[in-house]
Ligand SMILES: Nc1ncnc2c1ncn2[C@@H]1O[C@H](COP(=O)(O)OP(=O)(O)O)[C@@H](O)[C@H]1O
């Protein structure tokens with residue numbers, strides 16, 4: 001099914017992520033399984049119920065423990081002759097199994113291959129106006145215990161969540177019938193099955209939904225050699241629409257494992273599949289006719305120009321870009337060298353227009369694709385636009401590219417600009433180090449950006465190796481008292497003679513007076529912890545009559561108002577290209593990211609559930625503590 005049309009027309013948005021839960025498989029099964037049993041999900045395949053397919057026979061299997069009575073399990077046999085345990089009876093062996101149980105010698109693997117539970121489809125209600133900023137829920141800086149979302153980044157709401165793959169609705173004819181009950185073609189689908197359907201039966205003629213083959217792969221791309229034995233005829237370089245990447249690869253044996261990100265209380269394995277990004281063979285727009293708009297919002301970020309340029313390069317025939325209400329004709333020539341400079345060629349701002357006005361403009365200008373390059377706020381905006389386009393039944397692909405130096409977007413390995421910002425931040429740290437090292441009782445203090453997450457401070461501290469104390473918003477601390485930061489600085493001056501402190505912008509907000517002011521986008525304007533810390537250090541050492549030479553460095557915008565480094569430039573290139581591929585493939589309401597080293601498309605509502613934070617239990621934060629040698633400050 002045309003995913004764009006699905007997005008535009010379906011009353012229930014079917015997000016792009018396929019997520020299947022193997023319910024409690026690990027917790028309940030191991031005692032019954034041979035040591036070689038693999039609890040990982042490849043053996044499990046999504047069940048796709050279809051009214052066309054005959055009911056599968058029920059089967060019973062017996063588990064024969066070494067000691068104790070045999071137990072019977074019930075399930076259904078699937079087409080591949082595998083048995084699925086009934087969802088309502090996840091294992092029918094509740095309670096703690098007696099020790100020493102082994103699988104039945106008769107067909108053990110069939111029985112226990114996997115336990116599948118079909119989770120209800122979660123309806124996404126992105127509430128366009130909803131603020132995704134963390135402050136209402138958690139006052140900035142007050143971090144008594146790590147909130148659950150730091151430990152459990154996950155898709156969806158409660159329990160097992162399943163997102164259908166793109167064509168799922170079409171294959172599930174009964175569900176499809178529910179969606180569009182009155183249409184002739186949907187009846188045909190019910191009768192004939194849905195495979196191979198390429199036209200959506202809604203308002204044909206008004207919305208052009210026919211797919212066509214892209215010429216992307218035939219332009220100049222040919223396979224190199226045949227050394228690997230693959231046939232050049234078969235090579236096409238396209239990403240299959242059913243390709244998926246696994247989001248999480250660590251299986252935590254216990255919720256207390258370092259950095260465990262558990263979805264279930266018992267930490268049982270749940271697989272998260274994300275759609276692989278890249279060029280599809282079938283596209284839903286005529287490249288020569290596409291009109292696209294790009295917008296860059298929020299704070300500056302190294303690499304914005306690289307993404308803009310790639311959107312132009314990747315899409316062969318984008319003819320129009322729209323910025324601030326003005327039509328700005330862009331061509332490849334115009335953007336040829338923009339990546340050599342920092343900033344945004346299009347400009348950035350906070351705050352902005354009403355969603356309905358933006359969509360009015362999209363409609364009036366007959367724009368087919370909108371590329372939104374921005375952070376959490378921009379993603380919320382993009383989603384609101386996508387929803388409004390759906391409501392108006394407009395064939396518009398809204399695709400985002402996650403941008404922020406703060407690296408605070410969920411599920412992404414990293415956002416572009418972050419690496420560069422860390423590199424720049426390191427320079428500030430190095431200067432502070434040199435100043436502190438060269439002075440008698442020198443103290444270098446560096447404040448780095450990071451509104452609600454301390455990724456820049458943590459990574460810059462780690463990469464520089466010159467930091468003695470790193471303070472981030474996610475970890476609470478006290479300044480005064482026996483276990484406070486100031487006493488530790490005293491200790492450092494006494495022992496090594498100097499020290500360097502790195503604080504994230506959002507750190508220690510609970511120690512400061514709140515202003516409650518917000519910027520034009522609704523982001524809380526933070527109190528300046530860097531200056532507060534500077535004053536506290538000066539006063540403390542004056543009070544105890546110990547000389548201290550404090551040098552305060554706040555590089556502020558210097559870490560982001562620069563050109564992307566090589567690593568970010570590559571990331572921007574790929575993300576920008578993939579955004580175009582996603583739009584041409586007919587997706588809307590998605591973002592183009594990198595997850596678990598693979599480039600992926602993710603549904604926007606999922607990535608804006610909450611900003612990503614440093615997990616204080618993570619290995620990375622512990623590595624940082626090992627590197628700085630700092631104690632707990634409370
Ligand atoms: N919840 C929201 N819904 C719709 N638009 C939003 C929302 N939050 C922010 N925006 C818009 O997104 C744009 C960028 O948001 P901002 O928070 O400044 O930067 P960033 O995208 O980097 O987080 C602003 O124009 C703002 O009006």
Ligand SMILES: O=P(O)(O)OC[C@H]1O[C@](O)(COP(=O)(O)O)[C@@H](O)[C@@H]1O
Nearest residue numbers: 298299300375404405406449450451
């Ligand atoms: O002063 P400005 O431009 O509003 O930006 C300050 C904020 O921008 C950032 O650099 C990035 O924020 P965004 O991701 O919202 O663009 C933050 O670290 C910082 O708090």
